[in-house]
Amino acid sequence: MKKCSYFFDFLISHAKVYGFIFPSSEIYGGLNAIYDYGPHGVELKNNIKEFWWKSMTLLHENIVGVDSSILMHSDVWHASGHVDKFNELLIDHKDSKKRYRPEILIQEYVKKNFLNNPKKKEEILSRLSQSLEKKDLGDIKVLIDELCICDPVFKTKNWTDIRHFNMMFKIKNGKDLYLRPETAQGVFSNFHNIVKSSRMKIPFGIAQIGKSFRNEFIARRFLFRMREFEQMEMQFFILPEEEIKWYEYWKENRLKWHLELKLGDKTSYQLCDHDHLSHYASAGSDIEFHFPFGFQEIEGIHSRRDFDLKNHEFFSKKKIRIFEWKKNYIPYVIETSLGLDRLFLAIFSSSLKKEKLKNGKIRIVLKLPYFLSPIKAAIFPLVRKDGLQEIAKKIFHDMKIHHRLVYDEKESIGKLYRRQDAIGTPFCFTVDYDTIKTDTVTMRNRDSMEQKRIHIKEISKIIKQETGFEKVLKKLYHFILFFSYFSL
Numbered sequence: 001m002k003k004c005s006y007f008f009d010f011l012i013s014h015a016k017v018y019g020f021i022f023p024s025s026e027i028y029g030g031l032n033a034i035y036d037y038g039p040h041g042v043e044l045k046n047n048i049k050e051f052w053w054k055s056m057t058l059l060h061e062n063i064v065g066v067d068s069s070i071l072m073h074s075d076v077w078h079a080s081g082h083v084d085k086f087n088e089l090l091i092d093h094k095d096s097k098k099r100y101r102p103e104i105l106i107q108e109y110v111k112k113n114f115l116n117n118p119k120k121k122e123e124i125l126s127r128l129s130q131s132l133e134k135k136d137l138g139d140i141k142v143l144i145d146e147l148c149i150c151d152p153v154f155k156t157k158n159w160t161d162i163r164h165f166n167m168m169f170k171i172k173n174g175k176d177l178y179l180r181p182e183t184a185q186g187v188f189s190n191f192h193n194i195v196k197s198s199r200m201k202i203p204f205g206i207a208q209i210g211k212s213f214r215n216e217f218i219a220r221r222f223l224f225r226m227r228e229f230e231q232m233e234m235q236f237f238i239l240p241e242e243e244i245k246w247y248e249y250w251k252e253n254r255l256k257w258h259l260e261l262k263l264g265d266k267t268s269y270q271l272c273d274h275d276h277l278s279h280y281a282s283a284g285s286d287i288e289f290h291f292p293f294g295f296q297e298i299e300g301i302h303s304r305r306d307f308d309l310k311n312h313e314f315f316s317k318k319k320i321r322i323f324e325w326k327k328n329y330i331p332y333v334i335e336t337s338l339g340l341d342r343l344f345l346a347i348f349s350s351s352l353k354k355e356k357l358k359n360g361k362i363r364i365v366l367k368l369p370y371f372l373s374p375i376k377a378a379i380f381p382l383v384r385k386d387g388l389q390e391i392a393k394k395i396f397h398d399m400k401i402h403h404r405l406v407y408d409e410k411e412s413i414g415k416l417y418r419r420q421d422a423i424g425t426p427f428c429f430t431v432d433y434d435t436i437k438t439d440t441v442t443m444r445n446r447d448s449m450e451q452k453r454i455h456i457k458e459i460s461k462i463i464k465q466e467t468g469f470e471k472v473l474k475k476l477y478h479f480i481l482f483f484s485y486f487s488l
Contacts, residue, residue: 007292011349012222018423033216033226040423043374043404045344049209051469052232055257056207059477063205063234064198068186070211074176076185079315080308086181087164093151094158102140102162103128109149129275137162167214179213184335187235188308191320202322202331205236221293223345230340237331246334247303251285254299254336256479258287260472261369263350270295289346298346299338306330347372351424366424367447375425376403376467380416382432384409392431395456403463421446426467429459
């Protein structure tokens with residue numbers, strides 16, 4: 001636990017110092033669980049978004065995109081069930097005035113105190129699961145009392161009763177408005193507009209990237225659980241009788257996508273079926289990633305069936321149906337929902353390394369996947385004289401329109417390399433005295449630190465081949481073709 005805490009402190013510090021993540025409104029003391037993306041953070045984030053977007057809309061001929069508004073008519077949220085059912089359980093502590101989720105209090109207590117008694121641990125967690133399923137809030141409170149669980153701050157047991165807490169942010173503006181808790185409803189409410197304008201036929205999908213807001217009262221673990229966050233979601237509309245087939249397809253497809261990021265081997269991920277489903281789902285699975293604090297959800301795949309479209313048809317009094325092949329029906333929906341900020345954290349935490357070099361020194365290196373790196377390459381002059389600066393600047397200016405590059409000359413070459421290692425730049429190209437004679441530069445690889453000489457004309461080609469999306473997208477496309485041929 002201490003090791004995890006130390007690494008997390010190191011990660012948060014590195015993210016701030018090197019311009020990836022800043023606490024929001026820091027000069028005013030900050031806001032709990034709200035963060036800003038810095039110069040390198042926004043580039044990495046945009047690269048993640050672009051890779052996901054292309055994976056969805058370029059590799060699948062039957063998936064189109066949409067960008068719906070954050071503010072929507074309040075009836076949307078009544079129809080979706082969020083006003084009545086989008087609740088979490090909470091319990092307050094009367095002395096510390098802090099709020100907790102009771103199931104997490106119990107789970108963490110059991111994990112800490114029954115490590116050597118798996119039978120008792122299983123017994124308690126089974127009882128908790130049954131109480132959650134029956135919505136027996138009284139028994140969950142009794143369980144907290146029986147286990148003598150104390151508030152972590154005051155070490156007392158002065159708890160309130162357990163109650164429901166709605167997770168949506170409400171805005172008072174004459175008529176009630178809500179900051180959306182998910183992006184999916186913008187797809188469902190625009191369903192007919194998208195079908196008519198894009199001429200899509202079943203099966204087809206609608207992808208969206210956008211901000212969502214949830215009134216998390218236990219927001220924690222840096223980017224993992226925040227009040228303002230970004231989602232990358234896709235709603236895939238299908239024939240009702242093909243629900244299971246497409247549900248299984250998208251579970252396999254999305255797991256393959258994560259594995260192509262090379263954040264670890266297969267043991268870094270696990271697929272977990274839901275014990276307790278959301279109010280809209282008939283089936284659900286999570287892809288869990290091994291974060292520094294253990295396995296946690298990074299993406300969810302759900303069968304929403306016809307829950308959303310049917311409810312919007314009822315509330316709006318408008319027909320939301322598919323008319324084709326002499327059939328008139330409401331399609332089922334398979335949803336893939338990926339938290340962009342959680343994925344950013346997974347990529348950042350798994351890439352940040354401390355390595356001991358042969359000379360005994362330590363280097364900090366961010367071994368990001370090349371195609372996601374915020375800076376693709378750095379151009380340096382070996383020294384700031386004898387025309388080396390001018391050559392290096394010319395190379396930089398000639399190529400900056402094609403690649404995300406950085407030019408630097410402010411420190412010694414060793415320090416310049418270390419800075420680029422720390423922000424995850426895959427390649428550094430150094431102009432030296434041999435460049436004047438042979439038109440070659442020294443190319444240094446971030447991961448291996450190996451150096452070799454290449455011609456100036458090769459620089460752009462190498463950057464494109466090694467850091468572009470194309471290589472990974474091709475592998476994913478071959479998987480899609482293979483899997484579709486044998487499974488669908």
